[in-house]
Amino acid sequence: MRQNVCILGATGSIGDSTLKVLAQHAEHYAVFAVTGYHRIDKLIEICIEHRPKVVVVPQNKQQETWQKLQQHGLSNIEILTDEQGLVHVSSHADVDVVMAAIVGAAGLLPTLAAVRAGKRVLLANKEALVMSGDIMMQEAQKNNALLLPVDSEHNAIFQCLPHDYNISKNSTPLKQGISQVLLTASGGPFLHTPADELIKVTPAQACKHPNWSMGRKISVDSATLMNKGLELIEACHLFNICESYVTVVVHPQSIIHSMVQYIDGSTLAQMGNPDMCTPIAHALAWPQRIHTPVPALDLFVNHQLDFQPPDTQRFPALQLAREAIKEGGVMPTILNAANEIAVDAFLNEKIKFTDISKVIDYVLNATSNVAANDLEVILSHDILARRTANTYIQRKGQ
Numbered sequence: 110m111r112q113n114v115c116i117l118g119a120t121g122s123i124g125d126s127t128l129k130v131l132a133q134h135a136e137h138y139a140v141f142a143v144t145g146y147h148r149i150d151k152l153i154e155i156c157i158e159h160r161p162k163v164v165v166v167p168q169n170k171q172q173e174t175w176q177k178l179q180q181h182g183l184s185n186i187e188i189l190t191d192e193q194g195l196v197h198v199s200s201h202a203d204v205d206v207v208m209a210a211i212v213g214a215a216g217l218l219p220t221l222a223a224v225r226a227g228k229r230v231l232l233a234n235k236e237a238l239v240m241s242g243d244i245m246m247q248e249a250q251k252n253n254a255l256l257l258p259v260d261s262e263h264n265a266i267f268q269c270l271p272h273d274y275n276i277s278k279n280s281t282p283l284k285q286g287i288s289q290v291l292l293t294a295s296g297g298p299f300l301h302t303p304a305d306e307l308i309k310v311t312p313a314q315a316c317k318h319p320n321w322s323m324g325r326k327i328s329v330d331s332a333t334l335m336n337k338g339l340e341l342i343e344a345c346h347l348f349n350i351c352e353s354y355v356t357v358v359v360h361p362q363s364i365i366h367s368m369v370q371y372i373d374g375s376t377l378a379q380m381g382n383p384d385m386c387t388p389i390a391h392a393l394a395w396p397q398r399i400h401t402p403v404p405a406l407d408l409f410v411n412h413q414l415d416f417q418p419p420d421t422q423r424f425p426a427l428q429l430a431r432e433a434i435k436e437g438g439v440m441p442t443i444l445n446a447a448n449e450i451a452v453d454a455f456l457n458e459k460i461k462f463t464d465i466s467k468v469i470d471y472v473l474n475a476t477s478n479v480a481a482n483d484l485e486v487i488l489s490h491d492i493l494a495r496r497t498a499n500t501y502i503q504r505k506g507q
């Protein structure tokens with residue numbers, strides 16, 4: 110029996126890698142549903158190759174999608190729209206595996222729906238977990254969902270934990286002799302850029318990551334180190350540990366994807382060429398292993414491994430994230446929403462690169478914290494933070 114896979118965000122970078130892995134294992138996996146937001150032509154190409162049963166697009170792209178599917182003789186594919194459609198496919202009774210690869214807060218409700226429906230959920234959409242951490246983890250436990258990390262660092266940490274460690278049971282690995290988690294960061298494209306030059310960097314430069322090919326939002330997050338900040342929060346929730354157990358280590362080669370230290374002095378690392386097909390295949394098949402197109406690491410070529418602490422003066426976003434998870438409540442939601450608005454403004458050349466962390470800092474300071482144990486509270490604070498960030502950016506631009 111083939112497993113049915115739903116890919117939320119199929120037209121993106123993670124969607125691409127997921128489809129590549131699935132194509133190699135078509136005897137075990139069928140693509141049941143794919144979703145896309147902007148690039149309908151790309152979605153149609155995916156439909157031609159993978160023949161899903163359902164596609165989900167925004168309402169304003171429904172007509173275009175329908176016409177193009179007709180043109181290619183694919184009128185049997187059902188078209189659903191908007192958030193309702195996303196939630197429908199991610200919790201569909203016929204779906205076994207959900208790849209959560211929508212970027213940003215837009216992925217929260219469909220990812221949560223998959224968790225509530227008890228699916229195997231391959232989590233790339235870190236923003237969803239950052240926003241709803243406690244709720245997402247509790248729902249996974251309650252509904253027997255199998256939450257597996259696709260983010261390469263968290264996938265690496267998971268691989269370095271004792272193999273009976275179960276994320277969805279929300280147990281703490283600290284009871285199993287773990288002393289520290291070392292979260293590696295490439296340092297991004299501006300690792301060596303002097304502080305006074307950061308104000309001038311362009312969106313194109315920020316999106317040119319030295320080791321990974323990714324969507325534009327996460328590329329900018331990698332450049333500001335907010336990606337590592339979001340990942341710090343992600344690690345706290347996934348592995349039920351407090352932020353003081355997570356040390357960020359800059360490792361420019363991106364060969365070690367993260368490490369776990371044990372109380373006996375052991376440090377376990379997961380290594381590999383930087384290609385998302387590896388963590389995707391790991392999460393897809395776990396606890397089995399399956400082939401990917403990724404070549405094995407050649408240590409005679411990639412023989413140099415460097416490490417250094419992050420520079421939080423030049424890249425304040427990491428510290429803002431650490432403060433947000435320390436404070437808890439809705440602060441990580443506020444941080445994430447303000448970051449999404451600021452990154453979008455930077456990509457549209459409305460603010461400078463160095464303004465991104467200023468916007469986030471402002472919005473965090475302008476918000477009173479409350480507990481985040483209710484989805485409505487989380488969603489209303491997400492909206493509030495976006496509004497505050499936009500107002501601040503407009504005022505700054507005048």
Ligand code: NAD
Pocket residue numbers: 117118119120121122123124144145146147148209210211212213215233234235236259260261321322323324325326327385
């Ligand atoms: P991307 O921009 O390439 O793709 C994003 C996908 O989300 C696209 O399919 C797009 O159509 C869809 N989307 C965008 N806005 C949407 C909306 N409002 N509603 C519904 N769908 C929407 O991004 P990506 O690089 O593939 O990243 C996806 C997620 O995976 C992000 O959360 C990112 O942080 C995480 N991630 C990515 C990588 C990577 O290497 N690319 C690595 C680790 C984690």
Ligand code: MG
Pocket residue numbers: 260261262340
């Ligand atoms: Mg990562």
